[in-house]
Amino acid sequence: MTPQVTLPRTQDIEAATTAQRELAAYLATGFETKLVQLVDSQGRLHPIQLPMAALQLLSEILSELADGNAVKIVPVHAELTTQEAADLLNVSRPYLVKLLETGKLAFHKTGKHRRIRFDDLMTYKQARDEASQSALDNLAAEAQELRMGYE
Structure with missing residues (x-):
């Protein structure tokens, strides 16, 4: 059962x-001490020993909470x-199922249910984000060439 995600209180x-x-100030010092x-x-x-990766993740979580966002952690092997x-x-969800059925995103079935590996999803997301950024860059370059007032 996944924990309920709620927005942070004031x-x-x-x-x-x-x-x-x-x-963030502590992490900026570069000290390797993790106590x-x-x-x-x-x-x-x-006292508690923490890996530096855990402190960096904690910093990101706190940043999201400070912005008023709910946070959910998903293990990368999930x-x-x-x-x-x-x-x-x-x-x-229907759009995602189309991505699965057309082979654009890898999945496997557990019984009748489709399951997507987190790392496969992040690989797809990164490729999608890069393609979107490339398209935006091309549009911006074309607008510059055509002198459309975006200087």
Whole structure:
């Protein structure tokens, strides 16, 4: 069962903003120390070793929360349902199913259900994003050549 995703409350946004700034400042120092200390309600310190990748991910999560966005973490080895994949691509589920059925996006079946590997979805998304950016670059170049007032 996937956890319910909810938007952060005002106090969560404020706390995330402060924490993200402080964590970003720490990460900018380049120190390799990964020892973080948590303080419980009695003021006792609890040291915890964290991989640098976890601190960077935490910084990204805090940034999203500070912007008022809900956050959901998906393991990269995960297999997604068609709805989860559609949500990540910001497309409708029927459109995603068409991508699967036309072979534009790899999938496999688990019983009757289609499953998409997260890394396959991200590869497709990156290619789609690059194609979109290339098309925009071409349109901008063409507008410049035609002197359409976008200088």
